[in-house]
Amino acid sequence: xxxxxxxxxxxxxxxxxxxxxxxxxxxxxxxxxxxxxxxxxxxxxxxxxxxxxxxxxxxxxxxxxxxxxxxxxxxxxxxxxxxxxxxxxxxxxxxxxxxxxxxxxxxxxxxxxxxxxxxxxxxxxxxxxxxxxxxxxxxxxxxxxxxxxxxxxxxxxxxxxxxxxxxxxxxxxxxxxxxxxxxxxxxxxxxxxxxxxxxxxxxxxxxxxxxxxxxxxxxxxxxxxxxxxxxxxxxxxxxxxxxxxxxxxxxxxxxxxxxxxxxxxxxxxxxxxxxxxxxxxxxxxxxxxxxxxxxxxxxxxxxxxxxxxxxxxxxxxxxxxxxxxxxxxxxxxxxxxxxxxxxxxxxxxxxxxxxxxxxxxxxxxxxxxxxxxxxxxxxxxxxxxxxxxxxxxxxxxxxxxxxxxxxxxxxxxxxxxxxxxxxxxxxxxxxxxxxxxxxxxxxxxxxxxxx
Ligand SMILES: Nc1nc2c(ncn2[C@@H]2O[C@H](COP(=O)(O)OP(=O)(O)OP(=O)(O)O)[C@@H](O)[C@H]2O)c(=O)[nH]1
Ligand SMILES: [Mg+2]
Numbered sequence: 441x442x443x444x445x446x447x448x449x450x451x452x453x454x455x456x457x458x459x460x461x462x463x464x465x466x467x468x469x470x471x472x473x474x475x476x477x478x479x480x481x482x483x484x485x486x487x488x489x490x491x492x493x494x495x496x497x498x499x500x501x502x503x504x505x506x507x508x509x510x511x512x513x514x515x516x517x518x519x520x521x522x523x524x525x526x527x528x529x530x531x532x533x534x535x536x537x538x539x540x541x542x543x544x545x546x547x548x549x550x551x552x553x554x555x556x557x558x559x560x561x562x563x564x565x566x567x568x569x570x571x572x573x574x575x576x577x578x579x580x581x582x583x584x585x586x587x588x589x590x591x592x593x594x595x596x597x598x599x600x601x602x603x604x605x606x607x608x609x610x611x612x613x614x615x616x617x618x619x620x621x622x623x624x625x626x627x628x629x630x631x632x633x634x635x636x637x638x639x640x641x642x643x644x645x646x647x648x649x650x651x652x653x654x655x656x657x658x659x660x661x662x663x664x665x666x667x668x669x670x671x672x673x674x675x676x677x678x679x680x681x682x683x684x685x686x687x688x689x690x691x692x693x694x695x696x697x698x699x700x701x702x703x704x705x706x707x708x709x710x711x712x713x714x715x716x717x718x719x720x721x722x723x724x725x726x727x728x729x730x731x732x733x734x735x736x737x738x739x740x741x742x743x744x745x746x747x748x749x750x751x752x753x754x755x756x757x758x759x760x761x762x763x764x765x766x767x768x769x770x771x772x773x774x775x776x777x778x779x780x781x782x783x784x785x786x787x788x789x790x791x792x793x794x795x796x797x798x799x800x801x802x803x804x805x806x807x808x809x810x811x812x813x814x815x816x817x818x819x820x821x822x823x824x825x826x827x828x829x830x831x832x833x834x835x836x837x838x839x840x841x842x843x844x845x846x847x848x849x850x851x852x853x854x855x856x857x858x859x860x861x862x863x864x865x866x867x868x869x870x871x872x873x874x875x876x877x878x879x880x881x882x883x884x885x886x887x888x889x890x891x
Pocket of ligand 1 (some may be wrong): 667668669670671672673674675676687688689690691692693694695696715716717718775776777778779794795796797798
């Protein structure tokens with residue numbers, strides 16, 4: 441068992457409960473020194489995976505807290521090693537003192553993600569499940585958290601493992617025929633291989649198709665509010681957020697810089713970006729702002745094109761409409777519905793009339809945005825959200841396609857075999873069985889300390 445690591449698992453804020461966890465050879469011995477169960481028995485003699493009430497004290501016996509402690513024995517623990525968790529009152533001071541006592545007794549500070557890394561290295565978690573631990577912690581919506589929970593429970597692994605095993609069967613058969621030509625082994629079953637690989641290709645293509653939506657689910661949807669000066673962009677930002685985030689005046693050119701705020705809309709997380717009104721200007725600051733607006737348009741997944749609904753369209757409005765029509769997703773927002781002089785706009789884009797002053801139309805706008813980004817109709821856990829996973833699935837698909845082409849062309853068996861094994865290697869990177877060590881190190885270094 442490697443050295444013993446310790447960390448505060450619950451952060452540094454004051455809270456009702458705070459947890460210090462230990463993993464490694466000395467975990468039990470440290471618990472015995474610092475914790476006395478009410479029963480009088482040693483903690484290391486307590487039943488594993490059971491909460492034990494008692495007195496937490498320092499090495500000299502001075503009382504630190506009354507708390508709960510639980511011990512798990514290798515390999516039946518999260519990390520696969522002996523582990524101890526102290527559930528104390530959530531006082532940062534108590535937790536820090538306890539941690540220092542653990543260090544004095546031979547534990548060392550855990551690195552970011554080190555508990556989960558040990559769980560992976562000890563075969564307790566597939567790599568894709570270990571990554572889902574970070575995703576569930578970082579999730580910004582219930583849907584995102586549910587998908588991460590599904591992946592934590594092995595949804596991706598199950599899906600890819602079946603394909604991996606089918607390909608491994610093909611591979612084994614190929615090797616048997618090629619390596620032992622004299623034995624009485626059934627000859628190649630090319631039609632069956634083809635069917636298996638077609639099915640695998642189909643399943644992985646469907647999985648990869650979820651990634652574009654999955655990425656937006658995980659990272660949020662960059663949504664730029666664009667329009668000419670005074671169109672009502674900042675007012676719309678404020679109305680959507682529900683508070684006065686951006687300065688609003690009747691002077692055109694009020695917003696000079698982009699302003700970004702997160703907005704939760706049911707299952708969606710928008711990264712709303714208010715921009716400087718786009719126009720030709722001699723003012724240097726405003727010109728820089730307009731350049732930022734244009735770059736926000738480039739980066740946005742969704743454009744909210746705001747047109748002043750109380751005034752006739754201008755040339756600048758036409759330019760905004762043209763940009764929106766080019767975008768991946770866009771909505772036209774006709775602002776200032778409460779004022780008279782309503783205009784109509786000819787566009788194929790969905791159009792919503794709103795008043796940021798009265799709030800009229802804001803619900804309809806939110807609904808229209810939601811309708812643009814439906815979730816893929818697949819079980820939780822089967823939406824790809826991780827670029828590393830998508831990249832590996834993409835490579836597996838390329839190799840499968842090459843293997844299928846080789847089969848169809850009547851190529852020599854070794855070509856089919858090589859491509860099929862390349863596909864297996866790519867799939868193995870998902871659950872971690874064929875992943876390079878520097879890749880796993882990079883993955884776990886992004887975790888928080890204590891996880
Ligand atoms: N009556 C009414 N006035 C509005 C509405 N939305 C915005 N306005 C007014 O229009 C003017 C410009 O609003 P802003 O939200 O600052 O417009 P903007 O598009 O951000 O303007 P710039 O930052 O200059 O590009 C202000 O006087 C707002 O009060 C609305 O729904 N109804
Ligand atoms: Mg503004």
